[in-house]
Amino acid sequence: MDSSDTHIxxxxxxxxxxxxxxxxxxxGETRExxxxxxxxxxxxxxxxxxxxxxxxxxGPTAFVVAAVHGDEINGVDIVRRLIFDMDHHQxxxxxxxxxxxxxxxxxxxxRYLPYHRDLNRFFPGKRVGNNAEMIADRFFREIVLKCDxxxxxxxxxxxxxNLPHVRGDMRNSKVRALAxxxxxxxxxxxQGVAGSLRREATEAGVPTILFEAGETGKxxxxxxxxxxxxxxxxxxxxxxxxxxxxxxPPFQVIVKSSDWIRARKGGILxxxxxxxxxxxxxxxxxxxxxPFGRTVTRIQSKLTGIAIGxxxxxxxxxxxxxxxxxxxxxALALVExxxxxxxxxxxLRKKLKRKG
Ligand SMILES: [Zn+2]
Numbered sequence: 001m002d003s004s005d006t007h008i009x010x011x012x013x014x015x016x017x018x019x020x021x022x023x024x025x026x027x028g029e030t031r032e033x034x035x036x037x038x039x040x041x042x043x044x045x046x047x048x049x050x051x052x053x054x055x056x057x058x059g060p061t062a063f064v065v066a067a068v069h070g071d072e073i074n075g076v077d078i079v080r081r082l083i084f085d086m087d088h089h090q091x092x093x094x095x096x097x098x099x100x101x102x103x104x105x106x107x108x109x110x111r112y113l114p115y116h117r118d119l120n121r122f123f124p125g126k127r128v129g130n131n132a133e134m135i136a137d138r139f140f141r142e143i144v145l146k147c148d149x150x151x152x153x154x155x156x157x158x159x160x161x162n163l164p165h166v167r168g169d170m171r172n173s174k175v176r177a178l179a180x181x182x183x184x185x186x187x188x189x190x191q192g193v194a195g196s197l198r199r200e201a202t203e204a205g206v207p208t209i210l211f212e213a214g215e216t217g218k219x220x221x222x223x224x225x226x227x228x229x230x231x232x233x234x235x236x237x238x239x240x241x242x243x244x245x246x247x248x249p250p251f252q253v254i255v256k257s258s259d260w261i262r263a264r265k266g267g268i269l270x271x272x273x274x275x276x277x278x279x280x281x282x283x284x285x286x287x288x289x290x291p292f293g294r295t296v297t298r299i300q301s302k303l304t305g306i307a308i309g310x311x312x313x314x315x316x317x318x319x320x321x322x323x324x325x326x327x328x329x330x331a332l333a334l335v336e337x338x339x340x341x342x343x344x345x346x347x348l349r350k351k352l353k354r355k356g
């Protein structure tokens with residue numbers, strides 16, 4: 001049965017018959033639902049696994065989704081941990097947890113749907129259109145439009161590693177509040193490209209943020225812990241989850257502009273920058289070597305800011321993106337102070353260890 005045409009969004013309501021794909025979920029219940037979005041070459045259904053958890057108490061409805069890009073799987077682990085942590089007595093409202101949105105991409109460990117289509121460029125989709133548009137439409141109507149807000153979990157693209165950060169349209173006060181609550185150090189203001197889940201959901205009245213952390217094809221325990229904590233922070237802020245000890249970041253800045261430092265030469269990359277490092281204009285951040293091990297050129301930063309993304313590939317051609325820098329101007333002093341404090345705390349701990 002297709003309930004999507006009859007369901008009317010009732011934000012914050014605790015209506016008894018909350019439905020996804022024709023399956024009802026009542027307060028205090030958890031349902032594991034397969035949402036059919038397409039069909040494979042084998043005539044079998046393409047189904048998205050959806051866990052709907054309804055609290056005993058009334059509250060908002062939220063989606064937390066991962067793997068819209070099929071190879072960005074760290075969010076799969078975050079969603080798994082989130083489902084494990086939920087409890088009907090503590091949860092207020094309805095949590096829709098989707099560990100994998102892009103099923104064909106996940107099965108082939110690719111960012112894309114078949115025909116090299118990026119699902120995250122096709123929202124809100126079309127009822128009748130190409131394969132990507134129809135999957136996007138089904139997901140958007142069955143999940144997104146039933147929610148009051150959402151969180152979309154991504155990782156860096158293939159061959160890159162990111163500093164965990166949150167992206168969203170910070171001009172939108174609801175998006176900004178979600179982003180701030182998440183608790184990441186860096187919040188990047190960008191409304192998102194047309195057709196992306198977070199942009200289209202926000203424009204449809206469902207404020208949505210994106211968490212970007214880690215690498216493709218991998219689980220990182222550190223990223224999973226930070227991601228789970230962030231999701232629970234947001235749920236707590238939205239009164240879906242009991243207030244817990246919010247671990248605030250040492251600093252939090254909204255970055256409006258970022259740019260890549262690119263290689264000018266081909267060769268082997270020796271890079272001295274890690275995600276989270278502060279970089280100043282003119283800094284030597286690495287070298288490019290020829291196969292004999294001789295330096296072809298040194299890479300100088302033309303930017304001042306914090307490294308939010310770094311290539312994980314050890315080779316370059318002219319134009320290869322090497323370091324993604326969130327530009328800092330007014331906030332630079334704040335970040336410098338915080339980095340200095342963290343360094344002196346670490347040094348103190350080392351000294352105490354040596355003495356002890
Ligand atoms: Zn992505």
